[in-house]
Amino acid sequence: MSLSAPTLTTERLTLRPVREQDRDAIVAIQSDAAALEFWDEPAWVDPARFERFLARSREMAERDEGVRLAVVDNDSAEVVGWCALNDWNLTFRSVRLGYSMARRVWGQGRGTEAAQALVGWAFTDLGVNRVQAEADTRNIASGRILEKLGFTLEGTLREDCVVNGVVSDSWVFGLLRREWDYRPSPR
16 A cells, blocks of 8 residues: 555644645744753754755655654644654554644644544554554653543653753553544543
8 A cells, every 4th residue: 555645634723745835834843942842853953954854754655654744723724733654564554653733732732633633544544553652751741642542651661762962761652443443532
């Protein structure tokens, strides 16, 4: 099966392939050191970093490794984040979820809404059996998003990241297709 980036629409959001026109919004999100405090790489200091982000987005799709989508607010048409499915494994029917949202939309349920749409697409359209996600153990909000979607905390990777000289642990969450069918609705 070939992996082509979808366009998904929810009540408040549209998830679509990342475009060159998304540069300013994505650079702003990925340059916000406070927003990326618990991220697994430092905040961008060079706006040219977007070119690598865009090229990698295209490469992931071309190689059937994953998709990276811009998260667009339906009312304002502004890019408020991005989400991705990485490391798609057709043999094992598994994939990894990742997302990053602008701080101005934190606490509004948009991260949950975007992740729910992408995870649903993975299970229904790709036939994925397992979605995995990791979150820094200090990132309580990201852990809550995953729990709202029905993910199970499966373990902790001890001292698996070093970003800006800070060593941190990561939680590993997993969600199976059979659990998705019976998940609670996120709120």
